[in-house]
Amino acid sequence: MKLCLIGTGYVGLVSGACFSDLGNDVICVDRDINKINNLKKSIVPIYEPGLEELVLRNYKNGKLKFSTNLKESVSKSDIVFICVGTPTKKNGSGTDLSQVYNVAKEIRKSISKFKIIITKSTVPVTTGDEIEKIISQKKSKKLFSIVSNPEFLREGEAIRDFNYPDRVVIGTNDKKSNTILKNLYSPLISKGAKYINTSRRAAELIKYASNAFLATKITFINEISNLCEKINVNVEDISIGMGLDKRIGSRFLRAGPAYGGSCFPKDTKAIITTADKFKVNLSIIKSVIKSNEERSSLLLKKVFHILNGKIKNKKITFLGVTFKANTDDMRDSSSLSMIPSLSKKGAKINYYDPTGEKKEFTKFKNVNFSKNIKSAINDSDLIIIHTEWNDFKSINFKKEVSNKNFKIFDMRNIYSLTKMKEQKIKYFSIGS
Ligand code: UGA
Numbered sequence: 001m002k003l004c005l006i007g008t009g010y011v012g013l014v015s016g017a018c019f020s021d022l023g024n025d026v027i028c029v030d031r032d033i034n035k036i037n038n039l040k041k042s043i044v045p046i047y048e049p050g051l052e053e054l055v056l057r058n059y060k061n062g063k064l065k066f067s068t069n070l071k072e073s074v075s076k077s078d079i080v081f082i083c084v085g086t087p088t089k090k091n092g093s094g095t096d097l098s099q100v101y102n103v104a105k106e107i108r109k110s111i112s113k114f115k116i117i118i119t120k121s122t123v124p125v126t127t128g129d130e131i132e133k134i135i136s137q138k139k140s141k142k143l144f145s146i147v148s149n150p151e152f153l154r155e156g157e158a159i160r161d162f163n164y165p166d167r168v169v170i171g172t173n174d175k176k177s178n179t180i181l182k183n184l185y186s187p188l189i190s191k192g193a194k195y196i197n198t199s200r201r202a203a204e205l206i207k208y209a210s211n212a213f214l215a216t217k218i219t220f221i222n223e224i225s226n227l228c229e230k231i232n233v234n235v236e237d238i239s240i241g242m243g244l245d246k247r248i249g250s251r252f253l254r255a256g257p258a259y260g261g262s263c264f265p266k267d268t269k270a271i272i273t274t275a276d277k278f279k280v281n282l283s284i285i286k287s288v289i290k291s292n293e294e295r296s297s298l299l300l301k302k303v304f305h306i307l308n309g310k311i312k313n314k315k316i317t318f319l320g321v322t323f324k325a326n327t328d329d330m331r332d333s334s335s336l337s338m339i340p341s342l343s344k345k346g347a348k349i350n351y352y353d354p355t356g357e358k359k360e361f362t363k364f365k366n367v368n369f370s371k372n373i374k375s376a377i378n379d380s381d382l383i384i385i386h387t388e389w390n391d392f393k394s395i396n397f398k399k400e401v402s403n404k405n406f407k408i409f410d411m412r413n414i415y416s417l418t419k420m421k422e423q424k425i426k427y428f429s430i431g432s
Contacts, residue, residue, distance in 0.1 A: 001024045001025070001078055001079060001180075001183075001184055002024070002025045002076060002077045002078045002079070003016070003019055003024050003025065003026045003027070003077055003078070003079050003080075003081065003184075004026075004027045004028075004029060004073045004074055004076070004077035004079070004080045004081070005019075005026065005027070005028050005029065005080075005081040005083050005120075006029045006030075006070060006073075006074075006080065006081065006082055006083060006084060006103050006107075007029075007030060007082070007083035007084035007085065007099075007103075007121070008028045008029070008030040008032075008035060008036070008039065008045075008066070008083075009046075009083065009084070009085060010046060010048075010153070010155065010158070010262075011083040011120050011121060011151050011153065012028060012030075012081065012083030012084075012120070013028060013039075013044070013045075013046065013051070013055075014048060014051060014153055014158040014159065014162060015081065015083065015120060015151060015153075015162065016028040016064065016081075016083075017051060017054040017055050017058060017064060017159075018054070018159060018162040018163060019184075020058040020063040020064035021054055021057070021058055021063070022187050022188075023063065024063070024184070025063060025065075026058075026063060026064050026065065027065045027066070027067050027073040027076065027077065028064065028065070028066050028067070029066075029067050029068065029069070029070050029073045029074075030066075030068065031068060031070075032068075033068055036066045036067065036068050039055065039059075039066045040059070040066050042055050042056040042059060046328070047327060047328035047329075047355055048155065048156065048158050048159070048327075049156065049159070049326060050159045051158070051159065054159065070103075070106050070107070070110075071106070071109060071110045072110075074106075074107050074110035074111075074115070075110045075112070077115070078114075078115060078116065078180075079115070079116045079118065079180070079181075079184065080107055080115055080116070080117045080118065081118045081119075081120045081149075082100055082103050082104070082107075082117065082118065082119050082120065082121060082131075083120045083121055084099040084100055084103055084121055085099055085121070086099070086100060086121045086122055086123055087266070088266050088269060088270070092269075093269070093273055094124075094270070094273045095123070095124050095266075095270050095273070097123065097124075097127060097130075100119070100121060100123060100127065100131070101130070101131070101134060104117075104131045104134045104135060105134060107135070108134065108135045108137075108138050108139055109138075111135070111139045111143050111144055112143075113143070114142075114143055114144065114145075115143070115144050115145075116144070116145050116147055116177045116180060116181065117131065117135070117144055117145070117146050117147070118146075118147045118148070118149045118181075119131065119146075119147075119148050119149070119150075119204075120149055120150070120151050122150060122151075122207050122208070122211075122263070122266075122267060122270075123148070123204060124204065124208070124270055124271075124273070124274045125201050125204045125205050125208075125274055126201065126204075127204065128146045128147070128148050128171070128200040128201070128204060129200070129201075131146050132146045145172060145174040145176070145177040146172075146200065147170060147171060147172040147174070147177050147181065147200065147203075148169075148170075148171035148172070148200045148201075148203035148204045149168075149169065149170055149171070149181065149203065150169055150171075150203060150204070150206060150207035151207075152165060152166070152167075152207075152210065155261065155262075155324070155326070155327040155329055156324065156325060156326025156327045157326070163188065163191070164188070164191060164192070164193070165188060165193045166193065166194065167193060167194040167195070167196060168185045168188060168189065168193050168194070168195045168196070169196055169198065169203045169206050169207075170182070170185075170195070170196070170197050170198070170203065171197075171198050171199060171200040171201070171202055171203020171204060171206075172197070172199075172200055172203075173199060173200070178197050182195055182197075207267075208267050208270065208271040208274070209271070211263055211264055211267040211268065212267065212268050212271050212282075212285050212288070214252045214264065215259055215264040215267075215268050215285075215288055215292070216284060216285065216288045217252045217253060218252055218253075218254070218256075218259045218264075219259070219288045219291050219292055221235065221238070221239060221242075221253045221254065221255045222255050222256070222258075222291070222292075222295060222430075223291060224238055224255070224431070225238075225255035225430050225431025226298070226431070228431040228432060229431055229432065233431075233432075234417065234431065234432040235255045235413075235430065235431025235432060236413055236431070236432070238431075239253045239254060239255070254412075254413070255413065255430045255431045256388075256411055256412050256413070256430060257295065257296065257299060257334040257338075257386065257411045257412075258292045258293070258295035258296050258299075258334040259292055259323075260323030260324070260331065260332035260333045260334055261323045261324065261329060261331060261332055261333075262329065262331045262332070264332075265289075265292070265332045266332075268285055268288060268289050268292075269289065271285060272285055272286060272289070295334070296334045296337045296338055297337075299334070299338070299411065300338055300341055300342070302409070302428070303316075303338075303342065303382070303384070303409060306382060306407055306409055306428050307381070307382060307407075311342060311345040311346060311347050312345065312346035312347070313346060313347070313348060314347050314348070314381045314382060315347075315348050315350065315379055315380045315381045315382075315403075316342055316347045316348070316349050316350070316380065316381065316382045316383075316384060317349075317350045317351065317352070317370075317376050317377050317380040317382070317383045317384065318335060318338075318339060318349065318350070318351035318352075318384050318386050319351075319352055319373065319376065319377070319383060319384065319385045319386060319387070319389075319392045320335075320352075320353055320354075320385065320386045320387025320388070320389050320392065321333060321335040321339070321351050321353045321358055321361075321386060321387065322335075322353060322355060322387055323387075324387060324388070325387050325388045325389040325390070326389070327355070328353075328355035328356070330358055330360055334386070335351075335386050336360060338384075338386075339351070339361060339364070339367055340364060340367075343364045343366050343367050346366075347366070348366050348368075349361075349364070349366060349367040349368065350368050350369075350370050350375075350376045350377075350380070351367070351368070351369060351370065351376065352369070352370045352371075352372065352373055352375075352376035352377075353369075353387070354389055354391055356369075357369040373391065373392070373395060373400070374400055377395070377397070377400055377401050377406075378400065378401060378402055378403075379401075379402055379403050380401060380403060380406050381403060381405070381406060381407065382406070382407050382408070382409060383397070383401070383406060383407070383408045383409070384408075384409045384411060385408065385409070385410040385411055385412055385414060385415075386411055386412075387412065388412040388414055392414065393414050393415075397423075397425060398423060398425070405426075406425075406426070407426040407427070407428065408420070408425060408426070408427045408428065409428045409429075410427065410428070410429045410430070411429075411430055412430075413429045413430055413431070413432075415427065415429070417429065417432060
């Protein structure tokens with residue numbers, strides 16, 4: 001099939017590359033000339049394992065093309081995916097849909113035969129209705145169908161998530177579009193993905209409700225971990241014990257720092273805005289947001305406690321600063337509030353991240369990037385394991401750290417409490 005994906009950010013680029021790998025003819029469009037020129041040289045703007053190889057292979061075999069010409073690319077395609085950004089509005093409430101609507105107006109100019117136009121970006125309920133209104137101002141409704149097809153890709157796992165999704169959600173009442181899209185996704189359906197066809201609004205809401213539920217699950221276990229710390233119980237036992245109940249499930253039940261990233265914080269806020277618009281009180285999600293926002297200060301209190309309230313001139317090392325492993329994404333990472341706060345209190349911060357130095361910390365004079373784990377932890381007073389990269393899972397701390405009184409605060413619970421005790425390491429984790 002002939003596909004066009006508008007916006008070569010995370011969603012557009014990963015989906016475009018994966019669709020081309022399934023044998024479709026794909027054009028990825030972006031207005032950023034530099035980005036497109038780089039992509040033509042297989043320089044991928046985001047860190048995502050396996051993506052560069054996928055782009056290179058499919059660009060070479062001609063299945064994947066890159067362009068800045070939206071008009072021409074849309075004209076050549078049967079299915080158009082809108083994958084542009086949908087950030088939170090500058091005033092902090094609601095989603096800024098200007099890019100989506102501008103693209104809709106551009107697409108409108110190139111419709112001369114039937115096209116399926118899909119929102120893949122996460123868009124609030126009723127956005128599809130709005131796009132339909134915009135396009136039907138100039139084009140007959142017979143010439144297009146607006147469909148919602150949310151993505152459920154995780155950063156760092158996106159290619160696997162694309163190829164082996166739990167479900168493909170297609171939101172449309174149009175039978176013709178449904179048949180075409182079922183066919184497009186048939187290689188994934190035949191590998192076990194469930195295909196569901198819902199109304200367009202339902203598909204839009206499925207995405208927000210899923211992210212809000214996952215954020216709730218994480219926040220729930222984070223709060224349970226707070227209780228565990230008071231009653232001398234290990235939260236890992238609780239996660240296992242709860243997770244084995246199939247109704248609950250073990251995934252997204254890992255206690256840790258505040259959840260971050262470009263999706264959960266943004267989408268939980270956006271679903272509240274939508275609900276407010278319809279005068280519905282989503283009180284659970286509101287509490288989740290509040291609890292998550294308070295989490296970083298709660299963990300900072302624990303840092304003070306570990307260091308007996310003495311922060312000034314203490315050497316504190318952060319292992320990992322991104323919001324999770326296998327990504328270079330810093331958006332809404334809890335390190336963004338923790339590091340400046342400790343730095344203000346006079347701590348000397350070193351950090352190491354496998355994805356390199358971060359511009360977010362360059363303005364702090366007592367925050368330094370170390371080129372490897374060894375130099376980052378060598379003379380630390382406190383090592384904070386902030387992100388669960390595999391690189392951090394088997395460090396011989398006794399050997400690598402010269403300061404004999406070092407302590408570890410493992411915010412991802414990647415080490416065994418017993419083994420740390422055996423080695424007589426002063427080890428603190430979450431929820432124990
Ligand atoms: C999330 C969803 O998982 C995807 O399904 C969705 O497509 C995506 O948002 C999106 O809306 O585009 P992502 O933001 O990449 O994906 O990251 P997750 O792996 O979901 O992690 C989000 C946050 O939750 C991270 O800070 C992570 O450390 C935290 N987390 C996750 C936990 O603290 N505990 C867990 O058990 C799982």
